[in-house]
Amino acid sequence: xxPSSPTLRSVxxxxxxxxxxxxxxxxxxxxxxxxxxxAALGLAxxxxxxxxxxxxxxxISDTQFTKTADAINVNSVAVKQIQAVNxxxxxxxxxxxxxxxxxxxxxxxxxxxxxxxxxxxxxxAGIPFYAVRGNHDNSSAQIAYFKANYVPASNANRTVEVxxxxxxxxxxxxxxxxxxxxxxxxxxxxxxPNALNWMSSQLASGDHGHAFVVSxxxxxGQNHKDNFFGSSxxxxxxxxxxxxxxxxxxxGVRYHFSGHDHLHHxxxxxxxxxxxxxxxxIFQSNSSKWYTPSSPYSSRETPFRQELNKIGHYIFTVxxxxxxxxxxxxxxxxxxxxxxxxxxxxxxxxxxxxGSSKIVPAGGSYAMTHSIxxxxxxxxxxxxxxxxxxxxxxxxxxxKTHDGRLLAKDLNIGWASQSNAQNSQVASDVLTVWGMxxxxxxxxGDTYTLSLDYKGxxxxxxxxxxxxxxxxxxxxxxxxxxxxxxxxxxxxxxxALGTYGIxxxxxxxxxxxxxxxxxxxxxxLDGDLNGDGTIDKLDVALISQNLNKxxxxxxxxxxxxDGRITALxxxxxxxxxxxxxxx
Numbered sequence: 001x002x003p004s005s006p007t008l009r010s011v012x013x014x015x016x017x018x019x020x021x022x023x024x025x026x027x028x029x030x031x032x033x034x035x036x037x038x039a040a041l042g043l044a045x046x047x048x049x050x051x052x053x054x055x056x057x058x059x060i061s062d063t064q065f066t067k068t069a070d071a072i073n074v075n076s077v078a079v080k081q082i083q084a085v086n087x088x089x090x091x092x093x094x095x096x097x098x099x100x101x102x103x104x105x106x107x108x109x110x111x112x113x114x115x116x117x118x119x120x121x122x123x124x125a126g127i128p129f130y131a132v133r134g135n136h137d138n139s140s141a142q143i144a145y146f147k148a149n150y151v152p153a154s155n156a157n158r159t160v161e162v163x164x165x166x167x168x169x170x171x172x173x174x175x176x177x178x179x180x181x182x183x184x185x186x187x188x189x190x191x192x193p194n195a196l197n198w199m200s201s202q203l204a205s206g207d208h209g210h211a212f213v214v215s216x217x218x219x220x221g222q223n224h225k226d227n228f229f230g231s232s233x234x235x236x237x238x239x240x241x242x243x244x245x246x247x248x249x250x251x252g253v254r255y256h257f258s259g260h261d262h263l264h265h266x267x268x269x270x271x272x273x274x275x276x277x278x279x280x281x282i283f284q285s286n287s288s289k290w291y292t293p294s295s296p297y298s299s300r301e302t303p304f305r306q307e308l309n310k311i312g313h314y315i316f317t318v319x320x321x322x323x324x325x326x327x328x329x330x331x332x333x334x335x336x337x338x339x340x341x342x343x344x345x346x347x348x349x350x351x352x353x354x355g356s357s358k359i360v361p362a363g364g365s366y367a368m369t370h371s372i373x374x375x376x377x378x379x380x381x382x383x384x385x386x387x388x389x390x391x392x393x394x395x396x397x398x399x400k401t402h403d404g405r406l407l408a409k410d411l412n413i414g415w416a417s418q419s420n421a422q423n424s425q426v427a428s429d430v431l432t433v434w435g436m437x438x439x440x441x442x443x444x445g446d447t448y449t450l451s452l453d454y455k456g457x458x459x460x461x462x463x464x465x466x467x468x469x470x471x472x473x474x475x476x477x478x479x480x481x482x483x484x485x486x487x488x489x490x491x492x493x494x495x496a497l498g499t500y501g502i503x504x505x506x507x508x509x510x511x512x513x514x515x516x517x518x519x520x521x522x523x524x525l526d527g528d529l530n531g532d533g534t535i536d537k538l539d540v541a542l543i544s545q546n547l548n549k550x551x552x553x554x555x556x557x558x559x560x561x562d563g564r565i566t567a568l569x570x571x572x573x574x575x576x577x578x579x580x581x582x583x
Contacts, residue, residue, distance in 0.1 A: 001006055002081075027401040035323040053180050054263040055174060058089040058097040061259035062107035062116060064136060073288075075114040076105035081286040081337045082118040085313040088328065088343065090125055092315050092337040094172055097122060098137035100217025100283065101134025101183065112137065128152065130171055134216035134259065134282045143184075163198050165191065170202045171424050173493060175206035176318060187230040192240050194414045195296040196247055199541035203251035209353065210323055210380070218258045219269045220278045220301050222401075228258070247270030248278050254323075254351055257392035264327060266349065268359060268410070272301040279304075281412065283311025284327070285296050288335040289570075293402045302359060304410045305347055306401045307440055311337050314348075314489070321378035322354035322414045322432060345443050348516075352414020354378050362406040365394040366448050372415040372429055373401040376538040382456050384419035386429040391510070393448025397438040411435040418520070421476065427454035427461055427522075428509075428521035436516035443515045444480040447497050451510040454521040457579045459535060462486070462526060463511040466518035475519055476500040477512045481513070486526040488559040488572040501560065502526075504575045525572055529556050533542035543570040 065078040072080045079194045085342060089097055097119075104111025116488030119129050119192040133146050145165045154160045167182035173326045174443035175329060185195040203211055221435040225232055229240045232297045248256070256269075256278050262285035274281045280301075310329040317324045326348050330341040356370040367390055374385035416430040431452060454461050459472045465475035482497030490503040491510045500511035515558040529539040543557045546565045551558035559572050574582050 013240055026264045027091075036328045038060045046511040048355060054317050056092050056094045056317050057315040057578050058085075058092065058094040059100050059257065059283060059287050059316065060085050060089075060331040061285050062096060062102040062134070062262055062285035063099070064285075064289065065336075066100050066105050068289045068381050073336070075108065075111045077103070077111055077114040077118060078287050078336070079114065079118045081311055082115070083121065083361040084341055086284055087314075088120045088313055089127065090121060094127060094315065096128040096130060096171075098178065098257065099131040100214050101132050101384065102259055102287075103131060103134065104137050105143060105287075105557055107136060107139040109139075112142055112145045112149070113487065118530065126372065128158070128173075129181060130178060130214075132180050132214055132216055133167065136184075136185070138183060154352075158359075159201065163195065165195075168195055168198065172207055174318065176210040176212070177202065177205075179211065179213045180201070181213065181228075184216050186215070186228055187226070187240075188237065189236060189239055192229075193243070196240075196243050198253070200247045203244070203247070203253065209321065210318060211251060212255050212257055213248060214257045216258060218282050219256055219258045219278070219497050220267070220298050221261055222265050222282060222293035222297075222306070224264060225296070233296065233300075234520065235274055242271050242273045242275070245276035245278065249276035252353075253278060255279050255281060257283065258285050259285065261293075262287060263291060263293070264305070264310065264329070264346070266304040266306075266410070268302040268304070268408075272300065274566055283314065284310055284329060286311055286313070286337075290332075295403065297403065297405070302408050303401050303405055304435075305399075305440070306407070307346060308402060310346075311341070315344075316571055320413070320416070320534055321355075322350065322416065323348035323352070324348060324432075324434070340420075344441055347437060347442070349410065349412075350414075350432070350433065351412040352432065355412060355414030355432075357410065357412045360395045360409040362395055362397060362408065362409050364395050364408075366390045366395065366411060368411070368413070368445070370413055377415065377417070380417050384420075384427075386415070386416045386431070387453045387574075388431050389451045390415060391449045391451055392493065392512075393446055396446050397430045399439060409435050416518075425523045426520055427456040429519055430518055430520045431520050436514075442480075443517070445514050445516060447496070447510050447512060449491055449510055450475070450519060451508050452519065453506070453508045453520050456507070456523065456543050458576070458580070460486075460526040460576050461509045461521050462524045463499055463509045463513075463519050464522045465513075465515075472520070472522070473515050474500065474524070478517075479514050482512070485561060486556070487529070488576055489561075489562045492561075495561070502576060506552060527556075527576055528556070529573075535573070536577055536579060537582045540570050540574050540577075541581060543573060 041279050045208050057098045063078045064075040103115040162169040168181050171178040183190045217226050230236045260284045264284040265282040269280045315326045327346045328343045329346050369389040371387040412434040414432045418429045463475045464472045467476045476498045484498045487501030502509050527535045529542045549565050559569050
């Protein structure tokens, strides 16, 4: 994985560039996004101010400095860490930055002022900062300072609505909505019902696509057992928890952002009544202290990923209905950040409003299927209609939380459209697969078989994957290990990692892979045995000249993958000739 946050230039665009086949470069552009009111969901996925290109926002959490003040870290604020993280936000070209509370440690208004001053680089770049208070920002002086200096006002780039409490607010910007829940609501059976009613009206307004709820305390803590709803895991289950989960579920909110626990943790949390759920994020801190998880844990939680004792930051990329998050971390030095920190991309996660998701427990199957219809989806035109399937693969990972709970995988897929104007070589819509990686710091996952159907006749097709630099190549060649081997015919159980092929009878391409990412089907020159740029009778003749020899004599000729070159290979190759009658 990339050692540092990507620059703005590397934001993945809705285009396929540099698919190399036969030494030629293919370029494929997508239709621009347009606003669309999603009546069925009650959501407007794009507003007049939303950008057509992918864009980013950043997240930093818990910026407390609990050691003796020094020349940089003053007023109990981890200024050095903030400045280092803000530099990564600037490099990534984020539109705004979020912090879910604990802006300082010593409960003074001076701490909140110092926290804002630490954002000088963001301010100079015109990057807004949206925060909520935490339990260390809860003195009367801090409450007054926060309301006067942190709660934003509407401007040309955003619409802000503030609840009557003066600190719970929403931000509508770039077509998404942030619900920033004031700390005064935490565990309050008086304040929170009012906040939930207000939040419900905000989320039902139909003026946004993605929405995120931000609070300081967690839905279910790992170290702290005091949470957003009260003093224990099941506090105020009926009066606060069930209504909260019902509200976010009705609005289609996928992610709840929080801090407080000073560790990285993602999990699915189910409401006490078992009717609704949401994915909880507890974000890695940017402070001088870290916590270790402790019992009791709740059976209502399914953990996906956890990491302790790091300094972290997060970059989220919004691309129409698709959202991709990236968690970067560095190792603390003497309870602070190094002078020249080395950031490592620890994990990538995400979802799409036009896709599907599946929680895969350890030992569970990845099998799933999903289709996108031809036409438009969530404001994007140019879909040709594609069906994906994961037809083989099991979650064999053994990663656990600190306390020994096996981690499940949050498997998500989503779609981007194929261009219907500029490149006939790409023969499917574009699929993104999130949630396959087995361990932090590596994109490698379990081996699984992916299939995509395609539109097109004649010639060879293969599943291609997109690299970090934006270029596309055969997915089987991007695996961790294995050897690429082309097959004509349907997938068979037992095919090794790197085997890929085309089933012309069903117009389906498939590949045995071990990573997620972006995939599509492209025309290729697999089967062009003599390298003349076409698959024809001359290639079939080459097979005939090597009949009854072991595959090692001409490996590319063994297109049925049985270890020998036979007449069946010739017949199969003839089914994918570039021209009619294999001329």
